[in-house]
Amino acid sequence: MDQVNRRMGGTFDRSLRAAWILFAMLTVPVLPSAAQIRARLSEYDVKAAFLLNFTRFVTWPAAAFAGANSPFAICILGDDPFGSGFDQLVSGETVDGRKVTVERLKTPPQPKTCQILFIGDTDKDLPALLEGLGTGVLTVGEQPGFLRAGGIIKFDVEDRRVRFDINRRAAAHASLTLSARLLGVARKVVKE
Amino acid sequence: MGVRPYLPAVLRLYEKDETRMPRLASAGRAIGLLVLLLSRYPLVKAQDQQALTATSNQLKSLTLEQLSEIQVTTPSKEPEKAFQTPAAIYVITSEDIRRSGVTSVPEVLRLAPGVEVSRIDSDKWAIGIRGFGSRLSRSVLVMIDGRTVYTPLFAGTYWEVEDTMLEDIDRIEVIRGPGGTIWGPNAVDGVINIITKPPTETHGTLASAGGGNVDQGFAAFRYGGGNDRGLDYRFYGKGYTYGPGYHPNGRNYDDWRGAQAGFRIQWSPSARDTFTLQGDAYHILAGESVSATTYAAPYQRIVDANADLSGGNVMGVWQRTLDNGGDLLLQVYYDRTNRWEPNLADYRNTFDVDFVQHLPAGARNRITWGLGARASHADDPVVVSGLQFLPYDRTDQLYTAFLQDEFSLVENRLALVAGTKLLRTNFTGFEFEPSVRLLYTPSDKETLWAAFTHAVRTPSDAEENFYLLGFTGSVVNGIPLLARFNANPNFAPELMNGWELGYRRILGKSISLDIAGFYNHYHDLFDEELTGPVFLEDDPPPEHLLLPAQFGNGLYGYTKGIEVAPEWRPVDRWRLRAAYSFLHMNIGKLPHSADLGTAPGIVGSSPQHEAWVQSSLDLTRKLQLDLTFRYVSALPGQAVPAYSTGDARFGWRLLPYLDLSLVGTNLFQPDHFEFGGDPEGLVGIRRSVYLKLTWTR
Numbered sequence: 001m002d003q004v005n006r007r008m009g010g011t012f013d014r015s016l017r018a019a020w021i022l023f024a025m026l027t028v029p030v031l032p033s034a035a036q037i038r039a040r041l042s043e044y045d046v047k048a049a050f051l052l053n054f055t056r057f058v059t060w061p062a063a064a065f066a067g068a069n070s071p072f073a074i075c076i077l078g079d080d081p082f083g084s085g086f087d088q089l090v091s092g093e094t095v096d097g098r099k100v101t102v103e104r105l106k107t108p109p110q111p112k113t114c115q116i117l118f119i120g121d122t123d124k125d126l127p128a129l130l131e132g133l134g135t136g137v138l139t140v141g142e143q144p145g146f147l148r149a150g151g152i153i154k155f156d157v158e159d160r161r162v163r164f165d166i167n168r169r170a171a172a173h174a175s176l177t178l179s180a181r182l183l184g185v186a187r188k189v190v191k192e
Numbered sequence: 193m194g195v196r197p198y199l200p201a202v203l204r205l206y207e208k209d210e211t212r213m214p215r216l217a218s219a220g221r222a223i224g225l226l227v228l229l230l231s232r233y234p235l236v237k238a239q240d241q242q243a244l245t246a247t248s249n250q251l252k253s254l255t256l257e258q259l260s261e262i263q264v265t266t267p268s269k270e271p272e273k274a275f276q277t278p279a280a281i282y283v284i285t286s287e288d289i290r291r292s293g294v295t296s297v298p299e300v301l302r303l304a305p306g307v308e309v310s311r312i313d314s315d316k317w318a319i320g321i322r323g324f325g326s327r328l329s330r331s332v333l334v335m336i337d338g339r340t341v342y343t344p345l346f347a348g349t350y351w352e353v354e355d356t357m358l359e360d361i362d363r364i365e366v367i368r369g370p371g372g373t374i375w376g377p378n379a380v381d382g383v384i385n386i387i388t389k390p391p392t393e394t395h396g397t398l399a400s401a402g403g404g405n406v407d408q409g410f411a412a413f414r415y416g417g418g419n420d421r422g423l424d425y426r427f428y429g430k431g432y433t434y435g436p437g438y439h440p441n442g443r444n445y446d447d448w449r450g451a452q453a454g455f456r457i458q459w460s461p462s463a464r465d466t467f468t469l470q471g472d473a474y475h476i477l478a479g480e481s482v483s484a485t486t487y488a489a490p491y492q493r494i495v496d497a498n499a500d501l502s503g504g505n506v507m508g509v510w511q512r513t514l515d516n517g518g519d520l521l522l523q524v525y526y527d528r529t530n531r532w533e534p535n536l537a538d539y540r541n542t543f544d545v546d547f548v549q550h551l552p553a554g555a556r557n558r559i560t561w562g563l564g565a566r567a568s569h570a571d572d573p574v575v576v577s578g579l580q581f582l583p584y585d586r587t588d589q590l591y592t593a594f595l596q597d598e599f600s601l602v603e604n605r606l607a608l609v610a611g612t613k614l615l616r617t618n619f620t621g622f623e624f625e626p627s628v629r630l631l632y633t634p635s636d637k638e639t640l641w642a643a644f645t646h647a648v649r650t651p652s653d654a655e656e657n658f659y660l661l662g663f664t665g666s667v668v669n670g671i672p673l674l675a676r677f678n679a680n681p682n683f684a685p686e687l688m689n690g691w692e693l694g695y696r697r698i699l700g701k702s703i704s705l706d707i708a709g710f711y712n713h714y715h716d717l718f719d720e721e722l723t724g725p726v727f728l729e730d731d732p733p734p735e736h737l738l739l740p741a742q743f744g745n746g747l748y749g750y751t752k753g754i755e756v757a758p759e760w761r762p763v764d765r766w767r768l769r770a771a772y773s774f775l776h777m778n779i780g781k782l783p784h785s786a787d788l789g790t791a792p793g794i795v796g797s798s799p800q801h802e803a804w805v806q807s808s809l810d811l812t813r814k815l816q817l818d819l820t821f822r823y824v825s826a827l828p829g830q831a832v833p834a835y836s837t838g839d840a841r842f843g844w845r846l847l848p849y850l851d852l853s854l855v856g857t858n859l860f861q862p863d864h865f866e867f868g869g870d871p872e873g874l875v876g877i878r879r880s881v882y883l884k885l886t887w888t889r
Contacts, residue, residue, distance in 0.1 A: 046262050049251040053259060079701075089251065159463050160263045160392060185256045 046162045047155055048086045051116055051140060054153070055095045057182035061175050064136025065098070066112040072098040075114035077105045078122035108132060116140060119151070126151075135175040148192055152176070156187070163187040261420075263392065278609060278629040278641035280306070280368040280694055280708035280755065286389070289358055291808050291818045293841035293855035295407050295432070295882075297386065298351045300358070302822070303806075304366035305771030306708070306755040307382070308798055310827070310867035313437045313446040313875035314406070315478040317351045318867040321368050321382030322710060323751045323777050323798040327869055330718075331380035331649050331686070333371070337388055337470065338546070339507055339525050342378055344568055344588045345538050347652035350531070352478050353501050354386075355452055357412055357428045359398055359886075362389040368755065369710055370647035370690045372625035373613050376564065376592050380647040380688050381712075390468075391416055391424040391458045397889045404855075404882025406435045422460035429453040436479065438863040438876030443481065445496035446875065450476030466511045473504035483871045484535040485578030485661045487732050491672050492578075492663035494871050495534040503529035520549040535576045542568040556600045560611070564592040570653070577732065578661030581653055582679065588653070589618045607631045619651040620685050637698040645690045655683035655718070655743045668737065671728075675739040677720065684745045689713045706757040717747035717779065717794075719787040746785025747794075751777045765810035772803045796829020797867075816843035830868040836860060851886040 051074055065072075072095040076082065086102050093100040095115075103109075108124070109117060111134045119129070119141040130139055130150040139151045146154040147167040152174060154165045165188040171178050183189050254262070274281045282304040294300050298317040302309045308325040310318045319329045328348025334341050341354050364386050371379040394416035401411040409432065416426030433449035454472035461467075477498040485492045507525035514520065527542040548562035568588045572581040596611025612626035627645040634640075660677040667673070694708040721744040729738045753775040760768045777795045781787040804822045811817055818841040826834040839857040846852050856879070858864065863876030 045251065046259060049254065049259055050256075052252065053254075053256055057256065093252075159460075161260060162262070163260060181256065185260055 043157055043162060044081045044083075045085060048082050048089050050155070050162065050164065051118060052090055052093060052100070054116065054138065054140075054182070055100070057179040058138055059177040059179075060115055060138075061136055063175070064112060064115055070098070070112075071101045072096075073101050073103050073114045074116040074118070075103045075105050075109055076118045076120060077108065078120035078124075080104050081120055109137070112136065119143075119146075130170075133174075135173075137174055138176055139170070139174070147190055150192075153186075158187070165190065167192050263420075274365070275696055275698075276631065276633055276639050278607075278631040278643055278694075279371070280692060280710070282306075282366045282368070282706075282757065284364040284366065286359070286361055286363065289361055289364075291816065291841060291843070292820070293818070293839065293853060293857070293884075295358070295410060295434075297354055297356070297358075299857075300361075300364060301366065301384065302804070304364075304368075305706075305757040306368045306753075306773045306802075307366060308802065308824075310824075310830075310832075311437075311877045312867045312869040313480075313877075314434055315352045315446055315448040315480070316869060318797070318869065319349075319351060320798050321366075322712065322753060323775055324381055324794060325798045325867070330652075331378060331688075332382045332384060333375055333377075333379035334384045334386070335375070336386045337507065338509070338523055339505060339527065340376075340544070340566075343529070343538075343540070344650075344652045345531075345540070345570065345572075346654040347378070347649070350501075352448070353474065353476060353503065353529070355430075355450070355474065356386065356388060356454070356472065357414055357430055359400070359412065360388050360394055360414060360426070360428065362387050362393070368708065369643070369692050370625075370627070370645040370688060370712075372647040373594060373596060373611050373627040373645065374560075376594075376613060377590065377615055377617070377623070377625070377648050377650040377685075380649045380686070388456065391426045391456050392418065394426045395424070398886065400884060400886040402853075402882050402884030404880060406878050406880035407432070407882045408435050409433050410884075422462075423458070425455065425457040427453070427455040435878075438878050439872070440876075441872065443496060443872060445479045445481045446870075448476065448478040448498075450474060450478070450501075464513050466509075468509040468511075469507070470509075471504065471506035473502075475502040477501075480533065481870050481872060482533060482535045484576040485663055485674075487577050487661070487674070487736060488734060489672075491674070497534040499534075500532040501530065503527070514551075516552055518549065518551045520547070522547050533575070535579050537571075537573050537575050539571045539573075540568060542566065553597075558598040560594075560596045560598075562592075562594050564590070566590040572653075580659045581657045582659060583657065586653070586657065587618075590650075591616045605633055615648070615650075617650050619656055619683070620648075623648045623650075623685060639694075639696040641692075641694045643690070643692040645692075647688045647690065649686040649688075651683045651685060655679075656681050658743075664739070671735060671737055673726065673737045673739065675741060678723070678740060678742045680742040680744060683743060684716050686714065686718060686745070687716050702761045704759045707754070709752075709754040711750060711752045713750045714779070715748040716745035717749070719744050719746040719781060719785055719790040721746055721786040722788060723786070741788070744785065744787075746782050746787050747779055747791055748782060749777070749779035749791075751775065751779075767808040768806070769808075770803070770805045773801070775800055775802075793829045797827055799825040799827060799834075801825040814845040817841070818843070824866075827867065830865075830874075832865045832867060832874065835864045835866070837864060849888050851888070853884045853886070854881075855884065856881045 090100040090102055108129055114137055116138045119139065126149040140153045141151045142155040147165060150170050152167050152170045156163050164186055166183060166186045167190055169191045274283045284300060284303045288303055289300050292300065292303055298309055298319060301307050301319060306322060308320045310325060312318055312327065316327060318325050318327050319332065320326060321332050324331050328346050330347040334349045334354065336354065336356060342349055364384065367383040369382060371383040375383050394414065395418060396416060398414045403409040412430035414426055414428035418424030431451040434447065436444040436447040452472060452474035456468065456470035459467045478501060480499050481494055481496045483492060484495050505525055505527040507523065510522045512520050523546045525544050529540045531538045544566040546562065546564040551559045553559050571585045573584060574580050592613055592615045594611060594613040596609065599608045601608055609629040612624050615623050625647055627643060629643040630641060632640040657679050659679060662675045664673045664675055690710060690712045692708065692710045696706045698704045721742060723740045723742050726737050726739050729736055753773060755773040757771045775798055777798060779791045779795050781791055802824050804820060806820045808818045820839040823836045824834065826832060837858045837860040840859060841853055841855045843851060843853045858877055858879045863878045865874040866877050868874055
């Protein structure tokens, strides 16, 4: 009798467990593990993280901001490849006590409104655009010839990894100080 | 060739569209209102918000150095590259395939303009590009990851066995027009290149299952993974069972089922080298109705039975990036196919080796050269006496060499691409397949191209070693009158000279246009000729009257046409595409030809007009609606009237990793005819509705 019970119980347990696993698989929203994140990240998720990270390794002059309380603005000019995930990324972040914001622009920014300017796919004349920005703006782009046109940091995807090149002369021209660590991680540092 | 095709679809959904709203004023108030409503709809729900936050927090915690080491997924750049290609190329992306809701490779091809896809019955298709649509598509070369699936048995592709996991297809490049210079023989009217994703892009688990009235049941599973030392892999398995087409007489012989499994492993020990090993195996039972002819009574009978189709392949590829900016590729594969039908059998082993190298030569030239060899050994035992290959077993060989130069006449603006393939098969002497292409890109948003190409369709076993008996239906004094196509060892290659002109344009940020026109001149085309008067034959026994015939090269002529493919993306989550193709065929017989009527059959088997319109709309972040309308003009050669029909797909993301889709195809009528080929006559292609769940982790 005991044996029969145990056998019955065993069967019952097993089917219950199977049902539970199925249920859990279908309903529990599982947070992705680090490994999964690694496999699923799009190029622009990582580029967004880089943009935020740059704030820690670049020093902006006080003249780069409109006022003592104005936010730290990361601006995107032209098409926005990042999406709202970027807003999520910067929410709650600060740089030297300034709240970090993400702004999408249709026209080049006024002086002192953007501290980082990401230039997406744009029809505008790049050298003229970069020339007109004034100082205190870290310009980041990915088009071919971006550094030659006077940009400071250019992204590139190499071997499925996001890398970046730096134009030191353009950074100096914009009165920005780049840390040695940033220069060290860069794939290439040029003076154009 | 989309507008801004590099934007990953997943990110598009998050984007704000305010900037584009004013444009809609002119596009009709109703549409504007709809879009307005959609753009105000809350797009990000709490659950996705959670997942986003988790990703963001993890990303934030990484250092610069760690960020530089993360492997990212990048959207395919191929549609962009295609824009500046001097050929009529159309790239079907994985997103296009997913949103079309189709369940087989041939059905996917309906998405490409200028491709005629007609379903004969549930498990057979007739496909043509720029004309010459037929069951085996003898002048279209089809490849899966560089492996040729064109068979030298009857010259062409057995579409029902060419399959892979649809979710793992990265893209299908459809090239209309000759591509023999690069891809070799039989790429006369077009090339179809099915390219699966590298295993670096398929990490994780994907499981899908579904079923409906025609696509009765199907399931697929894939698992992929890898380490940070350059080793990545995936394996998959799939199975399906599909119902028959519509048969007024209820014969329903064309139901079918199959299973396939495969793997792909990639190892990149350094940034220079990548090694790939991949393989597939399948087994399919495909119901069919065939005519089996014998010298003895009853001479001819119709047999409904399952074709037993199985096979497998294994391929190794080595790719190396060279210091000078060039690269090289070495590819070796083995392919086995087993085909048993109620009237024929073919057991085939194919070995193939290919080498290709790109070499920059100076600032202006980029040279590509390659060598290839293939041996295909077949055993074709006799199943019925009326259909025989002699000799029963033989080895077909192909040797190729090619050289091409891309010469920049004006940097980034004007380029000339010239080259030739040199080939030799056991059926032919040496043949050249030269081409000259001119590419003019006045800006990044405009492309004008022109091309001249000479292409060759090589003879196959079906022309040179094949004896096919038919029964005329008359019996005279107890002696049957039979007709037979005899082998023609002198069958010559079919030749084509193609002239093409194309134009692509991106207008503003949301409209693109692709136009291509062609004039193809053919000679030595296949025909069916009577070769003599009726005579009494007693070998093979029993005694019979025979009308002798053979396959010859008695036809010539031209085709001309134009294909137009516009695309409009009024807002980022709404994509409207259309395609129209016009085809005129003029094929006639040479004065000496005793053609039995092949020419009108060929001309009447490709539609003069074909058009489709497709709308892909993301209703919200979680709901997608895709609608397609198709029109195909009449095929007098197949007694098929013109038809219009529509497909619809509704996709719903139930959970971040669980998708539900409801798909309906051929919705306008209970069934319609597309192409002939079965002995009983036309088979109706039925309205199909199915539900599918896809789980991705």
